Amino acid sequence: MTLTATPGTAARGAAEPAVDLDGVVKRFGAVTAVDGISLRIRPGEVVALLGPNGAGKTTTVDMLLGLAQPTEGSVRVYGRKPHDAVALGLVSAVMQTGGLLKDYTVEETVRLTAVLFGKPPGSADEALDRAGIADIGKRLVGKCSGGQQQRLRFAMALLPDPELLILDEPTTGMDVGGRHDFWQAIRRDAQGGRTVIFATHYLEEADAYADRVVFVRRGRIVADGTAAEVKSLASGRTVRATLAGAVEADLRDRTGAEKVEVRGDTVYLHGRDTDAIARYLLNETPARDLEITSRNLEEAFLTLTADDTEPAK
Amino acid sequence: MTVLTERSLPRFGGFSLGMIKLELRRMMRNRRTVIFTLVMPAVFFLLFGTNAKTRHETVGGGNVTGYILVSMAVYGAMLATTSGGAMVSIERAAGWSRQLRLTPLKPVAYIAVKLVLAMIIGLVSVAVAFAVGSVSGAKLPAHAWIECGLLAWVCALVFAAFGLFMGYLLPSENVMQILGPVLAVLSFAGGLFAPLDTFGHTFATIAKFTPVYGVGQLARYPLTHDGNLWLAVANVAAWTLIFSIGAMWRFRRDTARV
Structure with missing residues (x-):
């Protein structure tokens, strides 16, 4: 795909x-x-x-x-x-793990980075501030939580601007x-x-x-x-509406929806161009209570990655 | 964008006084380093070199206590410079070396910083040992205090190279726990803890080719004027070369981009 x-x-x-x-x-x-x-x-x-x-x-x-x-x-x-x-x-980066020395303090680590980039000492304070760790500057890196260490990496990455x-x-x-x-x-x-x-x-x-x-x-x-x-693209969106007496095949032909489901007075139309589906429903039918929902990215992600065949170029 | 043109690289590949200062502060925070390199050699000297017999026996223009002091200063400088060089092992294990590759710091500048640091703590180690010795009965001629001290320190460069080599070779986070005993054995073999003539002839001959021997001989020479000076110089030069080549080899492999 x-x-x-x-x-x-x-x-x-x-x-x-x-x-x-x-x-x-x-x-x-x-x-x-x-x-x-x-x-x-x-x-x-x-x-x-x-x-x-x-x-x-x-x-x-x-x-x-x-x-x-x-x-x-x-x-x-x-x-x-x-x-x-x-x-x-x-370009600078915040890496996944590692890259810190436990026996430096937070502030020293950022200062060293400033020295390495040839930046003035004030830039270290600024980076600490922007990463929101100015208050733990004196703490040893080894005593920081995972989140604090990550914000320290962020401060280091900010230094070269x-x-x-x-x-x-x-x-x-x-x-x-x-x-x-x-x-x-x-x-x-x-x-x-x-x-x-x-x-x-x-x-x-x-x-x-x-x-x-x-x-x-x-x-x-x-x-x-x-x-x-x-x-x-991955999954389209779904239009839900209240529409009495709807016929599945009829709706499919008129709206171009890929999938139509009728449950009592409620219809579900699934397709890529949900705007057109909604327009049709509102203009041409007595449908009301329209709701357009997309699948969340998680579902899109699963759709994309579940396909086990090699993607065509 | 104007910002793009304003950017420039730091001078000397990132080698700077600022980095050395921060690194020194970090090293002094490590209690094990401080005990290993500053306290232990002085304690060894006080234990083995300050009894009545060593104080009264003379060597060159000084006493045996002074002779042992120089040996212990060599031992201390050696521990200090080795552990200074071996810091790279811990930094590699922590991913710090990789982090540094995201800065303008050139690998060569990094090595230079490590060597300078190793030599600084080496100097402090020698100074501490000599200070303790001077108030504990060690006697050396005035010129020997300076010359022996300088030689003990300068020759310890061999072990800075050794530390770097091992630091790149051994991936362990506790590299000094391996190197500590290794250095102790080498010190015995090199005649730092006991004169070589107390060993058998064969062993004493082999010992002359071990890396500590040359440094010890050279450092004590201003006091003793004893032994083959050129053999000692050749020993130091050869081992410096070997360890430096080893360190460069591992270092190149470490910094090669895959």
Whole structure:
């Protein structure tokens, strides 16, 4: 199954892409982790890389950061080699786990990062503040909770004031409260126009925080579009209405719905163009109490990933 | 976007005083490092080198207590620089090295910082041992206090390289628990804890090729003017080369991008 929904923002495409992956393949011995991904991300987009474990998300992130080299294809970040972009502070990342030393304090860790990027000491305080951990600056990293450590990684990632921020499964292992706080901080930050790419397998996160969702499965992009587009592509929406004396076959012919169900006085019409279905019902029939619901992203995700045949190119 | 052109890389590949300061503070926070490198050699000296016999017996222009003090200073500097170098093992295990690759810090600058740190704690270790020695009956000619101290410190660079090599070779988080006993054995073999002539002839000959021997001989030379100086220099040079090559080999493998 191939599903593509290009967001209608081609007009802005003139600017240099923040990320340009072209035919990227990554093999580890006999295992192909990434199997031909081409992806362009424009400055300012907030993109979710969504997929099950082992789909190739982390490998893709590693290649964007210059931590891994593609076997084939090219990776460009703001027109540069990934490692150069990282060294210049154009791109930074919040990694999944590790990457912290227990015997540094929170503040020292951020200060060291400031030193490494050649930033003034004040920038460390600012980053601590923006990540919401200024109050635990004196605490040893080893004594911080998972959520606090993650916000520390976020503070470190903010230090170079990157154009592009990459988050790899940023909320793994956080409780609900920690997850909420973390996304609040990211969201506040993204309002300044930073490009954000986050890899996740939490569907609700992709749904709630991304402008664009890129589904990855078995090292390939299976779908690409806004969360709403992808959801409707994957599963369509359902219109529910109260309509007495409806006939299933009749409704199917007139509305173009894929599936029609009549339960007493209630009808359920399932299809991709629910606007047209609703228009028909309201204009041409005495239907009332209309309700349009989409399946949540979780169901869309299952629909997309349950298909076990190789996706056609 | 104007921001794009304003960005620049830090000087010296990220090698900076600021980083060294923060790293030093972190090392001093580690009680095990402090005990291992600063307290233990001084305690060993007080236990084995300050009895009446060693105080009265003379060597060169000083006493045996002074001789043992220099050996213990070498031992301390060696522990300090090894553990300084071996820090990379812990940092790799914690994923910190990977995190650093997301900064402009060049791997070579990172190694340089580690070497400087190892040498700083090595210097502190020698200074502490000598301070304790000076008030506990160690006698050395004035020039020997300075020369022996400097040699003990500078030659410990061998073990900074050794520590780095082992730090990259051993993935363990408790790398010093392995290296501590190894260093103790090497110190015995190198004649730091007992003179080599107390061993059998064959063993004493083999011992001359072990890495601690050269450093010990060189550091004590300003006091003793004894033994083959060039053999000692050759020993130090050879082991420095071997450990440096080993460290470079593992380091390249570690930083190679897959």
